[in-house]
Amino acid sequence: MKSITxxxxxxxxxQLLDRFDRVYIIxxxxxxxxxxxxxxxxxxxxxxxxxxxxKLVTGWTVIPTACDEMTExxxxxxxxxxxxxxxxxxxxxxxxxxxxxxxLNNKAVIPALDTLFIGMEDSPGNFYEACAQCGQCVLGETAxxxxxxACNKGxxxxxxxxxxxxxxxxDKEKDCAFTLIYQRLxxxxxxxxxxxxxxxxxxxxxxxxxxxxxx
Amino acid sequence: MKPESKLEKVLSSGHFAVTGELGxxxxxxxxxxxxxxxxxxxxxxxxxxxxxxxxxxxxxxxxVAATLIQMGLEPNVQMTVRDRNRICLQSDLxxxxxFGVRNFLCLQGDHAKFGNEPQxxxxxxxxxxxxxxxxxxxxxxxxxxxxxxxxxxxxxxxxGAVANPFADPFEYRPLRLAKKVAAGAQFxxxxxxxxxxxFEKWMEKVRELGLHKKVYILGGVTPIKSIGAARYMxxxxxxxxxxxxxxxxxxxxQDKKKEGLNIAVETIQRLKEIEGVxxxxxxxxxxxxxxxxxxxxxxxxxxxxxx
Numbered sequence: 095m096k097s098i099t100x101x102x103x104x105x106x107x108x109q110l111l112d113r114f115d116r117v118y119i120i121x122x123x124x125x126x127x128x129x130x131x132x133x134x135x136x137x138x139x140x141x142x143x144x145x146x147x148x149k150l151v152t153g154w155t156v157i158p159t160a161c162d163e164m165t166e167x168x169x170x171x172x173x174x175x176x177x178x179x180x181x182x183x184x185x186x187x188x189x190x191x192x193x194x195x196x197x198l199n200n201k202a203v204i205p206a207l208d209t210l211f212i213g214m215e216d217s218p219g220n221f222y223e224a225c226a227q228c229g230q231c232v233l234g235e236t237a238x239x240x241x242x243x244a245c246n247k248g249x250x251x252x253x254x255x256x257x258x259x260x261x262x263x264x265d266k267e268k269d270c271a272f273t274l275i276y277q278r279l280x281x282x283x284x285x286x287x288x289x290x291x292x293x294x295x296x297x298x299x300x301x302x303x304x305x306x307x308x309x
Numbered sequence: 310m311k312p313e314s315k316l317e318k319v320l321s322s323g324h325f326a327v328t329g330e331l332g333x334x335x336x337x338x339x340x341x342x343x344x345x346x347x348x349x350x351x352x353x354x355x356x357x358x359x360x361x362x363x364x365x366x367x368x369x370x371x372x373v374a375a376t377l378i379q380m381g382l383e384p385n386v387q388m389t390v391r392d393r394n395r396i397c398l399q400s401d402l403x404x405x406x407x408f409g410v411r412n413f414l415c416l417q418g419d420h421a422k423f424g425n426e427p428q429x430x431x432x433x434x435x436x437x438x439x440x441x442x443x444x445x446x447x448x449x450x451x452x453x454x455x456x457x458x459x460x461x462x463x464x465x466x467x468x469g470a471v472a473n474p475f476a477d478p479f480e481y482r483p484l485r486l487a488k489k490v491a492a493g494a495q496f497x498x499x500x501x502x503x504x505x506x507x508f509e510k511w512m513e514k515v516r517e518l519g520l521h522k523k524v525y526i527l528g529g530v531t532p533i534k535s536i537g538a539a540r541y542m543x544x545x546x547x548x549x550x551x552x553x554x555x556x557x558x559x560x561x562x563q564d565k566k567k568e569g570l571n572i573a574v575e576t577i578q579r580l581k582e583i584e585g586v587x588x589x590x591x592x593x594x595x596x597x598x599x600x601x602x603x604x605x606x607x608x609x610x611x612x613x614x615x616x
Contacts, residue, residue, distance in 0.1 A: 246431075251436050253481075254437075254476075254548075255471065257476045288481060294443070
């Protein structure tokens with residue numbers, strides 16, 4: 095599982111940093127490194143580009159996993175450089191941004207990335223969204239293919255009228271989720287499931303923000 | 310409970326029904342739409358009013374339905390699940406019933422990507438199947454989706470769905486219709502039929518499943534205005550089959566529009582012969598003025614009178 099991110103356009107980063115002249119940059123050694131959006135290379139590139147625009151970069155670090163409590167140790171270790179800056183630019187997914195925020199709450203924390211989805215990697219560098227975290231898993235009856243994620247309309251009761259040669263009407267490069275589900279259920283001898291009525295989803299299982307306490 | 314919808318009355322008395330279609334404008338000025346509706350007055354039982362078709366912002370289906378009712382005409386309000394959650398869909402249903410709408414067509418709706426607000430949020434809180442079932446339960450059991458009871462029962466409304474015999478997986482499509490019938494569909498209107506062979510195969514399977522006895526099937530017919538229009542539908546509209554032979558036929562014709570009408574009339578004549586086809590749904594969007602001619606030439610005029 096990886097939190098898939100995309101770098102914001104540099105112009106947007108510059109606009110977000112408009113009122114800050116001294117910046118500390120924080121990258122992440124896990125997901126953002128794999129997604130090539132906030133690893134060491136990207137952090138250094140960001141540093142150079144910001145310096146070119148006249149910003150003073152007081153320091154940088156790549157936290158092994160920006161979303162966990164190691165961030166606190168990293169924040170302490172780099173306290174001087176962080177204090178010397180008037181904001182932190184975080185090149186991690188939004189979880190990393192939140193984590194940093196919780197330790198540096200007297201200073202502005204600016205995200206440099208947009209968090210897109212929880213992705214799986216099927217070939218090096220190719221990530222796809224497998225789970226929409228809907229809180230009510232239907233995979234048991236959909237041959238392991240998630241229609242909420244793989245269908246552009248998130249339908250539950252079968253394909254819309256727009257399937258064309260197994261492709262989706264919204265994106266002709268993309269397989270129709272229900273054609274895939276149909277074929278796989280057929281192979282599994284479970285086609286009767288295509289006739290089953292799925293009632294409206296219970297969106298109450300995903301109150302926002304979602305909180306769970308294992309303590 | 311007796312049918313209140315004219316469409317339901319026509320179908321349940323065994324007549325071959327004709328429905329038309331009106332696309333609301335991208336303005337609140339309904340003069341042209343009213344003109345088209347008037348021209349079809351004696352030629353169709355009721356009019357589908359599209360619901361922000363192809364995800365383009367237009368006057369609402371329910372708003373136009375009010376105008377039709379004032380004109381003494383019968384609307385089939387199309388309701389897509391793209392833009393409204395279950396609270397709004399159920400509330401709009403009640404609102405429309407309150408001023409006399411009796412026909413509802415439940416459908417998924419084109420993805421917002423195709424429209425003029427591509428950045429908007431697609432709702433899809435329900436899918437079309439769930440909406441069908443919800444509307445049926447509101448009518449028959451007097452309960453909302455959440456389980457709460459209506460304060461007063463609903464009058465008899467006529468519930469419709471759409472079916473696409475041309476999208477794949479082909480062998481699943483009749484089963485999907487069965488699912489819609491089980492969910493509550495009393496009539497279905499199909500995607501435009503240009504490939505009659507494929508349609509007949511679909512109908513065969515539909516009859517095998519006995520569905521033609523449980524649901525009124527109205528075949529979708531669209532007159533083709535030009536070779537360009539045919540090509541556009543062939544290449545750009547997903548889930549639609551426009552055979553090359555049809556394009557060749559248009560090419561060979563002197564007067565393309567006339568030939569387009571001939572094809573529509575012949576299609577209806579063939580549909581009338583297919584066991585289990587209960588009527589036709591004529592979709593002549595942006596060519597509404599030809600509907601009377603098509604209906605008349607297909608031998609469907611005058612329309613039956615029902616009490």
